[in-house]
Amino acid sequence: MPLRICLIDDKWTKAQTDVVCPEGAEIDVRGIDDETPEDFSNFDLVLLDQNLGIAPALKTVFDGSGVASQLRALARRDKISLPPLAILTSEPNLFEFEVPAVGPERPFGGSFIGREAHLAPTLDVEWLLLKPDFDDEAAVELTRQRIGDLAASYRSAVALAGADGVSMDESSRFLGLDAAQPWAAAAVNSIAASLPPISQEPGESGSPPRAPASLIRWLLHRALPYPGLFLSDLQLSSRLGVAVRDLDKLAAGATPWASALSAGRYAGPGSTLMARRWWTSAVDYAALELFEAAEDVGPTEALQKLAGVEVAPLGIDSPVVVSDESFVEIDIAPLEQAVQVRPPGWPIEAMLPWLAVKTADGHPWLRYLVDPADAREVGLA
Amino acid sequence: MKQGIKFRAAPLCASLAAIANSSGHFITREGRELLHGAANRLTATDSSPKQVFVWSTGGQPVKSLPSRVYKGAGGADELEAHFWFRWRCERLDDCWIAYEGSVNVELHTTGDAAGRYGGYHVDICEGGLHVEYDSDGVEKEKQAEAGVRHCFAHSHIDKAMPRLPSVLVTPPDVLEFALTELWPTEWKRKIAGSTGRTNQLKPHHLAQRRRIHRVLSSLALQASNPYPITALHDRLKSPVELA
Numbered sequence: 001m002p003l004r005i006c007l008i009d010d011k012w013t014k015a016q017t018d019v020v021c022p023e024g025a026e027i028d029v030r031g032i033d034d035e036t037p038e039d040f041s042n043f044d045l046v047l048l049d050q051n052l053g054i055a056p057a058l059k060t061v062f063d064g065s066g067v068a069s070q071l072r073a074l075a076r077r078d079k080i081s082l083p084p085l086a087i088l089t090s091e092p093n094l095f096e097f098e099v100p101a102v103g104p105e106r107p108f109g110g111s112f113i114g115r116e117a118h119l120a121p122t123l124d125v126e127w128l129l130l131k132p133d134f135d136d137e138a139a140v141e142l143t144r145q146r147i148g149d150l151a152a153s154y155r156s157a158v159a160l161a162g163a164d165g166v167s168m169d170e171s172s173r174f175l176g177l178d179a180a181q182p183w184a185a186a187a188v189n190s191i192a193a194s195l196p197p198i199s200q201e202p203g204e205s206g207s208p209p210r211a212p213a214s215l216i217r218w219l220l221h222r223a224l225p226y227p228g229l230f231l232s233d234l235q236l237s238s239r240l241g242v243a244v245r246d247l248d249k250l251a252a253g254a255t256p257w258a259s260a261l262s263a264g265r266y267a268g269p270g271s272t273l274m275a276r277r278w279w280t281s282a283v284d285y286a287a288l289e290l291f292e293a294a295e296d297v298g299p300t301e302a303l304q305k306l307a308g309v310e311v312a313p314l315g316i317d318s319p320v321v322v323s324d325e326s327f328v329e330i331d332i333a334p335l336e337q338a339v340q341v342r343p344p345g346w347p348i349e350a351m352l353p354w355l356a357v358k359t360a361d362g363h364p365w366l367r368y369l370v371d372p373a374d375a376r377e378v379g380l381a
Numbered sequence: 382m383k384q385g386i387k388f389r390a391a392p393l394c395a396s397l398a399a400i401a402n403s404s405g406h407f408i409t410r411e412g413r414e415l416l417h418g419a420a421n422r423l424t425a426t427d428s429s430p431k432q433v434f435v436w437s438t439g440g441q442p443v444k445s446l447p448s449r450v451y452k453g454a455g456g457a458d459e460l461e462a463h464f465w466f467r468w469r470c471e472r473l474d475d476c477w478i479a480y481e482g483s484v485n486v487e488l489h490t491t492g493d494a495a496g497r498y499g500g501y502h503v504d505i506c507e508g509g510l511h512v513e514y515d516s517d518g519v520e521k522e523k524q525a526e527a528g529v530r531h532c533f534a535h536s537h538i539d540k541a542m543p544r545l546p547s548v549l550v551t552p553p554d555v556l557e558f559a560l561t562e563l564w565p566t567e568w569k570r571k572i573a574g575s576t577g578r579t580n581q582l583k584p585h586h587l588a589q590r591r592r593i594h595r596v597l598s599s600l601a602l603q604a605s606n607p608y609p610i611t612a613l614h615d616r617l618k619s620p621v622e623l624a
Contacts, residue, residue: 186428284425291422291439296516318411335411373405377446 022148153269165199226350385480509616
């Protein structure tokens with residue numbers, strides 16, 4: 001059955017929407033004055049333009065996030081399950097004055113690109129997408145992939161969860177975990193530790209209002225963006241002690257170690273929505289083998305032996321991944337130049353982020369996120 | 382079958398991680414990261430197909446922050462502890478047996494009077510005649526020292542003797558002992574406090590009570606022999622079950 005996507009937009013036509021949606025999808029475009037669809041739960045994805053202007057009758061401001069609230073109200077009234085809601089806008093800086101869900105109580109500032117997970121919970125949507133320049137083929141293709149990913153992920157979640165909520169096993173299958181991998185058992189434990197939205201009551205019929213969409217929301221707002229169940233390229237690089245540019249070379253090696261690492265690349269739902277992710281259990285497994293091999297021959301030779309390829313070491317003592325002021329990972333630094341912080345709203349199941357000491361020292365609202373014992377040790381006021 | 386200390390990975394990982402998370406004023410940041418690394422490696426190994434492994438802190442010791450209060454009110458020379466461990470383990474059904482290993486604490490003065498102050502280590506073994514293993518865990522040909530008998534858990538202070546039977550056996554317990562010695566009041570105050578992080582210590586201390594009781598029970602059982610002191614140096618008849 002084709003994916004079914006609804007767009008609420010005051011300007012875009014169906015022709016324009018067709019360009020950015022997956023081929024074959026059924027598209028329903030509604031303006032703000034059009035009658036709403038009878039049942040939003042029939043869609044796999046609802047896209048909301050953000051700038052919807054003023055509704056003359058009510059003399060108020062309608063925007064995409066406002067429509068999201070209306071849809072949530074509809075869902076409550078009619079006891080239906082909504083599909084994921086995603087804002088689709090051409091203005092990446094539109095939310096610069098919002099206070100994000102993660103970090104100090106300060107305006108978001110700047111573009112939402114790369115920080116969608118910090119903003120989406122505040123706007124009560126599952127994700128945010130940028131409308132592409134239609135002359136930029138690569139941007140159009142990326143948007144198409146992402147819209148398709150969102151819709152197909154929901155379709156998959158609905159098929160797995162059924163009408164009785166989400167179970168742990170369904171969560172694992174949803175993520176596409178390969179049970180044949182040597183790190184698979186550890187990954188199952190990690191999924192449990194990541195607090196997926198388990199809601200299944202065996203025998204219960206009629207799912208809770210948000211059951212399959214909860215799985216999407218958990219994945220996009222907690223599991224994928226933050227280091228815990230999955231890790232970024234920077235995190236992998238730091239764990240293995242190699243530069244990010246050498247990761248593809250390592251994972252392409254012909255050895256069992258390289259194959260296990262390569263299989264750890266996450267390609268499941270949501271994988272197109274942010275930068276590459278790796279199953280943490282696969283990274284731990286690779287790092288453990290490296291640690292044991294390095295006891296005999298040293299880390300550089302151990303890596304060469306395990307991966308079957310030669311790569312230069314990272315050359316950083318006790319490396320940690322550091323983030324910028326918005327808690328977006330940006331680089332790898334020596335631990336002595338970094339300090340761990342506890343941003344408000346950071347998922348409890350995720351690893352705490354690090355900031356460069358000079359970044360943390362740069363603003364009082366960042367300094368107060370540092371544990372006092374650490375602050376004393378690194379010389380923060 | 383090898384004898385030794387039978388343990389489950391999860392409680393020991395949780396104990397090590399809880400101490401790392403709660404020791405901000407006591408262990409350096411690098412040291413805490415090393416502890417987390419060791420805990421993560423045990424977790425990863427436990428879920429892997431591996432049947433044997435060496436659990437260790439790696440190449441660098443975990444260093445404490447310096448303390449001046451280990452003799453009471455303060456004013457003593459600054460002293461810091463360097464901690465590391467290495468346990469050889471084999472999988473046994475749903476848990477592990479550590480059949481050989483040591484947990485080490487080296488004490489160093491710092492500052493102008495920097496130097497080695499002393500040290501101790503807690504060895505574990507199968508008990509009985511001293512046995513050495515090669516890197517693959519295979520018993521080596523017996524050497525001259527093979528006539529020496531050991532208690533399954535014994536501590537050395539600097540020299541080969543005395544080999545005192547020890548109730549502190551596991552890495553987190555020896556580490557906490559070292560922290561308690563360096564900060565007798567401050568560490569106690571810390572663990573008795575109530576924060577999100579010290580809450581993690583509650584399951585650790587519950588598991589620790591259980592561990593110490595089981596080691597004590599094993600020692601008591603061995604000492605119930607007609608020749609108690611020498612019986613403490615007998616080979617274990619069954620593993621000491623910490624789980």
